[in-house]
Amino acid sequence: MPRRAATSPCGAVGNIARVATTASTTKLVYDFAEGSREMRDLLGGKGANVAEMTRLLGADLVPAGFTITTEACVAYMRADRIPPAGLDDQVSAALAALETRAGKRLGDADDPLLVSVRSGARESMPGMMDTVLNLGLNDASVEGLGRITGNPRFAWDSYRRFVQMFANVVRGLPGERLEDEIAAVKADRGVALDTELDTEALVELTARFRALFAEHTGEPFPQEPREQLTQAINAVFDSWMGDRAVHYRRINRIPDDWGTAVNVQQMVFGNKGETSGSGVAFTRAEITGAPEPSGDFLGTAQGEDVVSGVRNTQDIDDLARIMPEVHAHLLEILRTLEGHSRDMQDVEFTIEDGRLFMLQTRAAKRPAQAAVRFAVDAVGEGLLTPGEALATIDAEKLDALLHPTFDPTADYTVLTKGVNASPGAAKGAVVFTAADAVAADADGRDVVLVRPFTEADDVAGFHAARGILTSEGGKASHAALVARGMGRPCVCGASDLEIDLRDREVRIDGEVVLREGDLVVIDGTSGAVTTEDVQLVEPQMGEDFEQVLRWADELRTLGIRTNADTPEDAAKARAFGAEGIGLCRTEHMFMAADRVPKMRTMILADTLEERVASLAELQPLQQADFEGIVEAMAGLTITLRLRDPPLHEFLPDREQVHAQLDEARTRGDDTAVVALERTLDRVHALAETNPMLGTRGCRLGLLYPEIYEMQVRAICRAASAVRERSGAPPHLEIMIPLVAYEGELEVMEQLVEHVGEEEGLARGRDFTVGTMIELPRACLQADRIAMHADFFSCGTSDLTQTAIGFSRDDIEGKILAKYIDRKVLDRSPFETLDVPGVGQLVRMGAWLGRKTRGDLKIGVCGAHGGDPDSIAFFHTSGFDYVSCSPYRVPVARVAAAQAAVSSS
Ligand code: PEP
Numbered sequence: 001m002p003r004r005a006a007t008s009p010c011g012a013v014g015n016i017a018r019v020a021t022t023a024s025t026t027k028l029v030y031d032f033a034e035g036s037r038e039m040r041d042l043l044g045g046k047g048a049n050v051a052e053m054t055r056l057l058g059a060d061l062v063p064a065g066f067t068i069t070t071e072a073c074v075a076y077m078r079a080d081r082i083p084p085a086g087l088d089d090q091v092s093a094a095l096a097a098l099e100t101r102a103g104k105r106l107g108d109a110d111d112p113l114l115v116s117v118r119s120g121a122r123e124s125m126p127g128m129m130d131t132v133l134n135l136g137l138n139d140a141s142v143e144g145l146g147r148i149t150g151n152p153r154f155a156w157d158s159y160r161r162f163v164q165m166f167a168n169v170v171r172g173l174p175g176e177r178l179e180d181e182i183a184a185v186k187a188d189r190g191v192a193l194d195t196e197l198d199t200e201a202l203v204e205l206t207a208r209f210r211a212l213f214a215e216h217t218g219e220p221f222p223q224e225p226r227e228q229l230t231q232a233i234n235a236v237f238d239s240w241m242g243d244r245a246v247h248y249r250r251i252n253r254i255p256d257d258w259g260t261a262v263n264v265q266q267m268v269f270g271n272k273g274e275t276s277g278s279g280v281a282f283t284r285a286e287i288t289g290a291p292e293p294s295g296d297f298l299g300t301a302q303g304e305d306v307v308s309g310v311r312n313t314q315d316i317d318d319l320a321r322i323m324p325e326v327h328a329h330l331l332e333i334l335r336t337l338e339g340h341s342r343d344m345q346d347v348e349f350t351i352e353d354g355r356l357f358m359l360q361t362r363a364a365k366r367p368a369q370a371a372v373r374f375a376v377d378a379v380g381e382g383l384l385t386p387g388e389a390l391a392t393i394d395a396e397k398l399d400a401l402l403h404p405t406f407d408p409t410a411d412y413t414v415l416t417k418g419v420n421a422s423p424g425a426a427k428g429a430v431v432f433t434a435a436d437a438v439a440a441d442a443d444g445r446d447v448v449l450v451r452p453f454t455e456a457d458d459v460a461g462f463h464a465a466r467g468i469l470t471s472e473g474g475k476a477s478h479a480a481l482v483a484r485g486m487g488r489p490c491v492c493g494a495s496d497l498e499i500d501l502r503d504r505e506v507r508i509d510g511e512v513v514l515r516e517g518d519l520v521v522i523d524g525t526s527g528a529v530t531t532e533d534v535q536l537v538e539p540q541m542g543e544d545f546e547q548v549l550r551w552a553d554e555l556r557t558l559g560i561r562t563n564a565d566t567p568e569d570a571a572k573a574r575a576f577g578a579e580g581i582g583l584c585r586t587e588h589m590f591m592a593a594d595r596v597p598k599m600r601t602m603i604l605a606d607t608l609e610e611r612v613a614s615l616a617e618l619q620p621l622q623q624a625d626f627e628g629i630v631e632a633m634a635g636l637t638i639t640l641r642l643r644d645p646p647l648h649e650f651l652p653d654r655e656q657v658h659a660q661l662d663e664a665r666t667r668g669d670d671t672a673v674v675a676l677e678r679t680l681d682r683v684h685a686l687a688e689t690n691p692m693l694g695t696r697g698c699r700l701g702l703l704y705p706e707i708y709e710m711q712v713r714a715i716c717r718a719a720s721a722v723r724e725r726s727g728a729p730p731h732l733e734i735m736i737p738l739v740a741y742e743g744e745l746e747v748m749e750q751l752v753e754h755v756g757e758e759e760g761l762a763r764g765r766d767f768t769v770g771t772m773i774e775l776p777r778a779c780l781q782a783d784r785i786a787m788h789a790d791f792f793s794c795g796t797s798d799l800t801q802t803a804i805g806f807s808r809d810d811i812e813g814k815i816l817a818k819y820i821d822r823k824v825l826d827r828s829p830f831e832t833l834d835v836p837g838v839g840q841l842v843r844m845g846a847w848l849g850r851k852t853r854g855d856l857k858i859g860v861c862g863a864h865g866g867d868p869d870s871i872a873f874f875h876t877s878g879f880d881y882v883s884c885s886p887y888r889v890p891v892a893r894v895a896a897a898q899a900a901v902s903s904s
């Protein structure tokens, strides 16, 4: 689905205050016959679609009405809840026209016109805003309605529904209090269902509701229909700023300053009796996308009964039995609507005395599986071209197709919910440390790593665990990023959980809910956590998905590579369609349990000789790693980045060494004391106040060139060994991290070339040399840096940190959440590139770099390389490729194609 720009320029409340003022001459109300689907921004999705449907199907099938614009809502909010000048008059005029067409007056005592009042924003926000039905009823018109329909029960049922909804939605009377009254009246009458209440019971219920209304508001229930309408319209405007709607918008990144439209539509009645009913239907199966209509239907009911779940609905197929002609007519209309909109539709309909009415239609929200199926079928049916079909898919959701998921039919109790940080489901025994996860993995046990939060030291545990569960952090936390990178399901920020690492137990409200070794099952797609052994279903790429990806490959111009540090990840990414490795973080290879001690010896070395000697031990291990990766990616380009993180990441924790030292002293173990004192000195010496901006990246390479020399030698030897074995030379790119000055790159390229020559390999022929662009200075000086680079790869994660001055791990939890809450930001800049800020630097870097070298290859390897919105930006910025974690590769392929289609 086409997605919005990365960030809105400023806070929404601020925006509301700045939108154009609405003069009294502005047209604020549109008859359905005046609108069209192109007017979505002004009329909201519902208003635009109902107008389009009126044109298409005719006024006989679509009850008449009018739409109050989103601009009116924005003006109302801007003026602190005062309706804009002219609105009242325009509503009255539209109402008069509606009354003339209907041949009835709103709330007339003999034959009343009744209307529904519904919200409808630019993008549908199901269930988030308010609706009032049966407006126009009062003590007099209810009698008229009963007489004219010959059905007083129906009239009173409509009136009690109206009073109930009006009281709740418009005047904030708590729904439970109203429900309590229904329960009391049903108990009095000894009946179980609402439909069993007779007229007299409904009259009593309405009276009870009105008494509650008067008690709650201090006013009698309004009898004047026009006044009812004004209050209802304002309530819909207000519901745009209600908690539910604000929360929904935040999750779905819908700007607050869009406002909602209000649709006023003539009521038709599904609650009239046996030959009446209401339903919702999809033009195709909403879960699978199979080309058969699906939906729910309820006889003798209004639409609210179908969605609220108060009564069990019937399948749409049952309608074929109950009212075959209506069913056939509905199917024909579904075909017409889908053919016209060229997208899967979700409709609401009402049957009044055997006559079908269509109330609304909209593009159906669909899970990834249905999106893929629809895209493929729509092309097969000649409805859409492949490019158009791809545009109907929400690329972000495709991730879900690549991981196991909870069996959709499974029944289980949710223990708690957290942030759905990395999709897929995982089950295993609870472990609390990375080391325990590694040990369990070695024994072939499935475990879930449970921690308050995770850090660099825990990465080995991510590999070993089936999934990760944390109580702190959001979608950009360390746990979330690493888990997504590795394709591990992750639920983070499950804040109900008190994770006690010392006692190895998890509590909720002080009560122990999980102990080490207990089964826990997490769903990283929904954020659910349970202790029940839920059945999981394995993912299947499926022929339809493959077809979608083939189309994506034909249409996209961006290359898609992967970030992979192991042959397994490389192979997985290749199977998902990666065209090379855009970032191999060579330091991750030293995190395996058997290598950390060797790394530590190297770091603890006092002299150059000692360090070189330990590096010599590490070199063959690193060479073997490179050979594995090169072979997994045979024939494709691989970018190997030299060591980036600071050395101290491989040293033990200071407190831990202190404790061990104390213990050794108490034991009187002098040898251990000497060794631990040395370790502690080194830990102290290497400690930095701000390691992120300290001795890391190429700075390390300048300080300890022997480390980079060892790595380059290992790369060259791996290349030669693979070439010898396979006969095919690998395509290797050696990348220098964290360059700010051209001089840094100059020194490093000399080092790489020199070692290359010693190993019999030449730059240009056997490998190329390039750099990460991940510091603002590098972007500003990219023309000079490009003099030493064959390629650039934008490290947008570090660039985001350094350009905004956000330390990701520190701001993620509290600050970012607050910023989003206060609408300073509408989403994390670590998830989607901050186009106005960081994006400008990225573009400048690319532009300056290519000024120096027209053929400079430019890619991105930061976490944004797998984000659809960011991918669209890299596409339009002239990048050659994006690189992302293996599981994001299919998402990136589709997103790159969508970017190409929408910009062509
Ligand atoms: C980056 O900074 O965007 C990047 C890819 O490097 P790393 O994540 O390894 O710091």
Ligand code: MG
Pocket (backbone or CB within 6 Å): 774, 795, 797, 798
């Ligand atoms: Mg970086």
